[in-house]
Amino acid sequence: MSVLRDYAAGLAQPTLPLPPGNGARFDEVVGPDGALRPAWKGMATIAVELTPAEVDRIDTEITTLLADDGATYGSGDAGSQPWQLDPMPLVLDAATWARLEVGLAQRTELLNALLADIYGDQRLLAEGVIPAAVVFGHSGFIRPIARRRGFDANPLILSSTDLGRDAAGEWRVLTDRVQAPSGLGYAMENRRVLSRVLPELYEEAGLHRMEPYFSVLRAALLQAAHAAAVDPRVVVLSPGTHSETAYDQAFLANILGFPLVQGEDLVVQDGWVWLKPAGFPQQQPHERVDVVLRRVDAEWCDPLELRAGSQLGVAGLTEVVRRGRVRLVNGLGEGVLENPGLMPFMPAVCERLLGEQLRLPSVPTRWCGDPDELATVLEAVADHSSEMIVREIDGRAADLSALDPASLRARILAAPHRFVGQARVPLSQAPAWGETGRVSGRVQPQPLVLRAFTVRDGAIYRPLVGGLATLVDGRTAALRTKDVWVLKASPGDPDQGLVEVAPVPLSRAVPVLSPRAVEDMFWSGRYTERAEDLVRLVITVSAYAEQLDFTSTTQGGAALGALLGVLQRLGGSRWPDPDLEQRSLLVDADRPGSAAHSLERLRDALEGVRDQLSGDTWRAFGSTDRAMKALRASRRPQIAESASRMLGGILSLHGVTANMMRDDGWHAIEAGRYLERALQVCTLLGATTTVSGAGTERAVLGGVLMAAESSVTHRRRFRGGVRAADVLELLLADPDNPRSLAFSLERVRVHLSQLAGSSGSTRPERLIEHLEESLEQTDRVELAVSEEDTRPGLGAFLSETHAQLQRLGDAITHLHFGGGPHPQPLSSLSLTEVTAQAAAPSSEVTR
Structure with a gap:
């Protein structure tokens, strides 16, 4: 029996070993009637008839190709780990994607408008649409760049959104990633590898290619430069080789054709940002930087005004941003949008700013700054409810529900505005191979999260037709992903919906090495x-x-x-x-x-x-x-x-x-x-x-x-x-x-x-x-x-x-290689700050 047919038959067997709560999950391949969903029915016969031996061979080839490409991902204390790609893609038909695409474009436009208001006129705060404590209590809010007038009306250039399907098959927003949205490079690497190990299926499937999207992204970055930039210079700012997404950053810089730099490669002089040339400081800089695709968290970007002692950023960068002489993509302070405390208020914000109903709902969220919502969250904590996740509003995706109820209650009550309770959504599942598949000869259902990407293309926001799917496995820390295939409605549809990408006129650039x-x-x-x-x-x-x-x-x-x-x-x-x-x-x-x-x-x-x-x-x-x-x-x-x-x-x-x-x-x-x-x-x-x-x-x-x-x-x-x-x-x-x-x-x-x-x-x-x-x-x-x-x-x-x-x-x-003296902070580092920097990605290479 083929892998997919065996998978479809296994879902109907009560003895099939499924993860907890799996019976209520939406399956991405098999419908409620046990038949393959439309996206898979339209695939070539080779996809449906793959045997376990063939899938295992494909999986081995994938591992080899990823290793040959040097694709890695940092995983906390485990260090750099091989990037993992499941041999079976996540396949979505054109109709499913069309609905999701509209919601993604609207959400990014909404986030852009919300960001402009938070750092500009702050009308939503004044009118009480959003409680001030949600914004000002979040560490992503950067006060030095907040100003009433002159804030960029379109600050958001690139964003990503983590999505999950609930039991009814409806997409819900799990997290907004706008500060330094990573994963585009990994998504393209997944596509390159899978197209090489499944060439016939890739050619016959009729899916959207991803390459045109990177041309749009490149044009968007060049067009983001300030008006005085005649021939814009764009760089990709990385925390260094020990960043968990270092491969993604380098891949993106390579495919876009922009230099990959670290903070020590840049210098602020005469109110502008410059690339340090080889021989600096004896050799004075002559290549001005106009746009920085930022992969360093905002607080680390400037040791003078943000985090003292940071060696990941550029001294004086904040002042250059305020003057409008360099454009950061995404800008300082945009991390405030990565805030689950905003989720309960997004429908009202959408109506206030766009005059529309919110198309992509967030996962149900209760902000503890509201007394009624606080009581509900505390009740769930006391009852050890497994249906709710407790998070800090700027604690990333950490789930605090496993803490002792008394301790968790005390933490929440000490600062209620800093916590939320979120419903635990039974994420949709898809067949995954992995180690279990190699042993048993059958794929296993595994929950997944879809990361979608959106870029500003002229006056509109354009989602990437595709994305990066991550399998959620609580049994192992290893990150395993899937390529996302979106099928075309008809073979003649242009890739990414782009008939032609307008060329950007540029003069020849001489690469500068720091x-x-x-x-x-x-x-x-x-x-x-x-x-x-x-x-x-x-x-x-x-x-x-x-x-x-x-x-x-x-x-x-x-x-x-x-x-x-x-x-x-x-x-x-x-x-x-x-x-x-x-x-x-x-x-x-x-x-x-x-x-x-x-x-x-x-x-x-x-x-x-x-x-x-x-x-x-x-x-x-x-x-x-x-x-x-x-x-x-x-x-x-x-x-x-x-x-x-x-x-x-x-x-x-x-x-x-x-x-x-x-x-x-x-x-x-x-x-x-x-x-x-x-x-x-x-x-x-x-x-x-x-x-x-x-x-x-x-x-x-x-x-x-x-x-x-x-x-x-x-x-x-x-x-x-x-x-x-x-x-x-x-x-x-x-x-x-x-x-x-x-x-x-x-x-x-x-x-x-x-x-x-x-x-x-x-x-x-x-x-x-x-x-x-x-x-x-x-x-x-x-x-x-x-x-x-x-x-x-x-x-x-x-x-x-x-x-x-x-x-x-x-x-x-x-x-x-001296590169001049390192910038000195205006004040000495506290023990806490020294510890924080030691835990941050380091750019040092031990010789």
Whole structure:
């Protein structure tokens, strides 16, 4: 039996294991008569006839594609988690969507009018349509921008609405998301992936494509600029790579073609917002920012007037907003609309502001500031009623009903205006695969929430035909989503109802990279090289360990010990067993110096500049992740095989960067790569400073050449045996060997000279010149001379060169990535504020 037919039959069986209260839920696929709903009846036969084995295969492909794209979602203490997409979309027919679309457009228009009144004339408060305590008692109300005259008449550009269907199948608003509505990038990622794993169904279904909507969004952001902006500059402001929706922010910036920035990338000068250029503050900014698509909560946006000490915002931003010289989308203070305390008053507000009946009702809500409603809520609390959810008006979606009734009652009575009671709506359900489906071979009904998006398009608000559905599962914290397919009424209907999107006239823009972005790229080059060199060394050590004479003879053991010593200098020592030690150096991300540790830091660095990178970047991480996962799961460690697969993924990153524009970012990557290579060569050659007999000497030198990927070059260049002087000549001074110190220094010098701020006489450039002169004047034959089984000259040279290279790295950071002093708050931070900032998304990348 097919998955859907089995699901439809199972709903009629009383023995089917359903979630609590499931019998009263509206099912999105199966009607009350047990037949498929119209949206699914019109789908291709392939959808209805999918077998469990086929769905499981599709689910596996989805997981792989999402991993290759680097799609993640932050989940509180659990950190970054893989984004999850259910293989079965939520399908809505044209008639169902048409009714919902009208309600979404009206609601966004209403929120826009309400926002303009709250921060403008405040007529609704004066007339008592909305109690003042609901607005002024909400933390989202930003007093510094409230003013009677001059407030923007159309402040709301982009919004999202979380919706659920009740038992009767009617849509109800659960939450309004207007401050920083996230999810559009995830919705598009879901569509891209599902269209690749179900191409035939996607083509035959006749659904609305999403791509035209992003053109409308892009035009809306450009048109939101102030009147003086001739060629508007738009940026996407992110809290940083540790934000729970960092992937969504970067995806949106990439698809819209706008820079992804963090607070430290912007500066207020002369009453305007500017992009910091590379080399700031020596290099003065010249790219003015006109529109900021904001993903930082309002209170963190300005350390001068909002939250003191915030490093996520821009000092002085609030004043620039007041002057109308920059447009925030969405603006400061719009979080006041994310307020369940407003829901009971929305019908009256709609009649007062729009003169219409509210089309999309909210979930039934009781505001505790009203004495009668307070009594009802307190009665439900005392009765342990499961039919009501108690929430704070600015406590996000937290349900306080699980608290001890006496404690909850005391909290409510202490500040009744800050609480609401909401009816617990039995959300509609849809078939979901997940882990249970894999085990049982059948999909299970699971409640869901639909997030819909709306953007201002000229004089109207246009909802996205589609959206993002999230499965609600109280058993696990994992977030699992569905793509939303809205079928066309007829095949000829234009996608998103847009016959043609009018082009926006623009001149050519020269991308500007901030010091923070250039630094992230510099470190990405270093971490890539660090991971590659360690993996190559592990492969070499593993190959030597597998040869019997390297473990059963004194000379072989000494050679292996010398190479293991290099590994320990790079990653410390943790396990006495060589196999466990090598496995740990590959997969233990909590071990500084390991390949996994370097790859995690590399991922962090690249997340901060995701908008600058090709999607192929994340497919490379998919390869390394799968190799490490296989090695962790293996009982008999296939170290060399797994390391080789990891190396393939790392090397593919070089191919990605080879196709980048030759801007400051690319030069920073290459400078970082060759600086790290120079450091690694010095560390690797440390294995040759001890001499323990001719056989051991040859083995060590051969291992060094192999780890440095120079064995073939050595055989071609030196046709005799392996000698220390020849190896040192090849790996230290050969200008044509890409793995030599000389080659690396020359590349660092060239790439540094191309970075903004380099003049030919800066400290980094002077240090490079000194290193090259020192290497040129060094006699490699003398370095190879041994005294009492050691090479003291070589050891001293390598130690001094390594120290000089580290000083060079510090000098590069100081000159090119400093970015000027951080803004200082006008008052010192309290303990509470310090704790709050520590809990907020951080933009730091631990080096």
